[in-house]
Amino acid sequence: MGLTGIQILKKLPKKNCEECGYPTCMAFAMKVAAGQADINACPYVDPAVKEEIAEASAPPVRIIKLGGGEYTYSLGGETVLFRHEKRFENPPLIGTFISTEMQEEEITRRIKLYKQLQWERVGIKLKPEVLCLQDKGNGNKLQEITQRIRNELPWVALILSSLNSDTLRKAIEICGDFKPLIYGANSQNFEEFVQLALETKVPLTIIGNSLDEVSQLSEKALQKGLKELVLDPGSQGVKELFEDLIIIRRSAIKKRFKPFGFPIITFPYRYTDFYLLEILIASVAVCKYASLILLSDLKAEALYNLMVEKMNIYTDPQKPLVVEEGIYPVNGPDEYSPVVITCNFALTYFIVNGEIESSRIPTWLLIKNTDGLSVLTAWAAGKFGADSIAEFVKKCGIEEKIKHRKLEIPGYLAGIKGELEDELPGWEIIVGPREASGLPSALKKLYQEIKESAGVKKDKKVEKETVKEIKEKKETEEKPEEKKVEEIKPKESEVKKEEKISVVSIVSSEEKKEEKVEKIKPREKKGVICIAESINIMSKKIGGAMKARDPKPIQDMAKEETELGADYLDLNIGPAKKNGTEFASWIVKVVEEVVDTPISLDTTNPEAMIAGIKASKKPDKCLINSITIQPERLEKLGPFAAEIGCDVVALLWGAEGLPRDANERAALAVELITKLNEYGIPNEKIWIDPIITPITLGAEQLKESFIFLSMLSEIAPGAKTTVGLSNVSNGVAFRLRPYLNRVLLMMLMKYNIYSAIVDVYDKELVEIAKGKHPDWVALVHKMMDGDEVDSKTLSPKELEIYKTVKVLTGETIFSESWLEI
Ligand code: SF4
16 A cells, blocks of 8 residues: 555645645545546646655556557556456557568468457457567668558557667657657666667566566666666466566555566466467456457467457446447337336346347347446445336336337336336236256246237247256245254344344234334443444345334334434334335334334435434434535435534545545545534544455455544544445345354454444344443554454354454455354
8 A cells, every 4th residue: 555645635735725726635635546637637736746655656556658659558557456446457468560571461461360350349449459570680670670560550559579789779769759668678788788778768678587587677667766677587387477476566556666566468378279278368467457468470360369258357337337238129129029127237237138149939028227336236325226126117118119018127126016007007017036057948938928918829849848947946935945954053142133023023003002112221331332234125024024014023023222322213214215205204103103222314315315214212322323514415315414414424435436445435534524523414424334345355455444544533534434244245144144244343443443333133243332341442452553363262153253353363264164164
């Protein structure tokens, strides 16, 4: 990690003059640290300090630029070892070479390949982008080829390879402003080639016969003032290449070893004469961590796959790939073909489309724009609810293409079936399978049904297959259930909430009346504030009660959560698109009838949020969960919260989604807090949520959240904090989730976490929050401080905590067997 925003702030003049375009020096410092602003925008910083900040904030793998104008290519700029930690920045350039020894026909063939081998995928152009021109002792020929390539392939970045510096100098002159890469300086020609690079201001490749040699030459080049280098470690075999690529990147990122902080060039054909094996090596180099990949030749089937691979690896995980909204005909559909709808997240599209294609059932696939969110996330964000689906179906033109009115929706959206039928009169909504793999059999069945009801002759072959597949599907669906029962044997404290409710919620109507009078009080607040998470529309039982406006299960759960130690009750009503204001007011009143526990209202619908808080008996004691920087929520909820005087959760979800590191979190926090302060909400009423990510995605983001929390008291004195604790164990087997949740809470306590949205049915977790296990907490904090802990001396319980800390700090790679190892 480079400098933090706080470290940069200390070097700023603190005039708060806004000349940099930011309201305060603090906001500017955070943006500089996050790489979202240039230190040069502040006119008052001393040039030497600017240089120091720019150097310290530079990515550990330096950015090298090739080409020019609209065909400028950046190499390097990488900051992480693994894509999921943040993102990979600049994809490798892939191409081949032309040598001065080649016949004219071969040179022409290769140039043609560059023009022909181009594809478009998900709106992105895929094509070879680099070409190495090799001088084999014929300088004039190299110049001639260079000129020809510049004329015929103006987008292609060039690598000029020669042992003769004069030949290179002339070829560089032909390139003009279009910057090539010199290949390259070795121990014999080092001084001469470094001089050439300094004079022509063109990047230089450092060629070594070993990592040691590359490191020494690179260090010498740096000392001579060259900052634009590319490394060729001269690996002797595939194994060495793989190791060298990892050592170079790891040394640059983890150790900040400057001689290795440059992009790497690879030549997979050096290691084999077998083209497919060469492509396999190239594919490894795409993942780890080449910036330039030169192949012996270009073949469509190999190049396309490498291009798709690099596209996938270099996609920003924060910005999902999307496909265009519209109607996609699959397998030649007609007026009796089934209609299936899903979101426009590219991965979902490809999976669903693939399953439909393989089913061979002619189908209309409707893709609705959800801004690249997956089905459930889009639903939660209000982008894939009944109203928006209905609006899309009506306007997209599918009604003119079909003679039936049957629409299959993803199985995960079963809950909106009724609502969608209300919004789409005349349509029958079919709930599809939860997984796309179930689509072929579901579609075959649906296709037959549509044709039968329309009086179209049955397709016997399809019908036969359908019956067989449905039978098979039924069998496979039944089997996992049986297995699940055997595998999951939760402890008493881990029994599903819904099951527990069914035991404790049986009360007579007389008892219920009495309870109305004698409300359950929230417990005295001590330790970490517990916001109970279970009253959630996504829960089958509670969700059903919410939709039916049946208060009893909700009130029972509210009482139970309060008794278990909840300090706040989170009422998660989802996007609440339909009747949101009525729904939110109803649920707040229903809960407040039976408990005094303050409400945390959780919805993405700002109107529903306002109505719900207004319906509370004590609106100033409520918690708005949550406000984000997005104007549609911020501009409505900010002034409202200030007027009512309630607290707000400030969720650090930026315009581009989840912040990728501590500095991005800090920059966003400052922006959001500044806006909330402007509305009149003091820091003390703002609960910052840095967003906890699942451990299944790795521990790096958890570490970034910890770093951010350690900076927060300086960024926003007095501000509170909260987290959605259970997020850390999302996607993990149910029986294992409490172990992760509990230890993460103890880790967060090191950063004085103020509150957490938790599962209060986990008794041990609540005890930890209330300070009942200081010895466990001390063990966790000792480990986090890096102090030696002898695992042999630990009790079984302590050992379980010890192993979990190792997983959550990234010392041990997460797997569901981490407690058994
Ligand atoms: Fe602060 Fe410089 Fe920006 Fe003025 S221009 S607010 S001094 S960072």
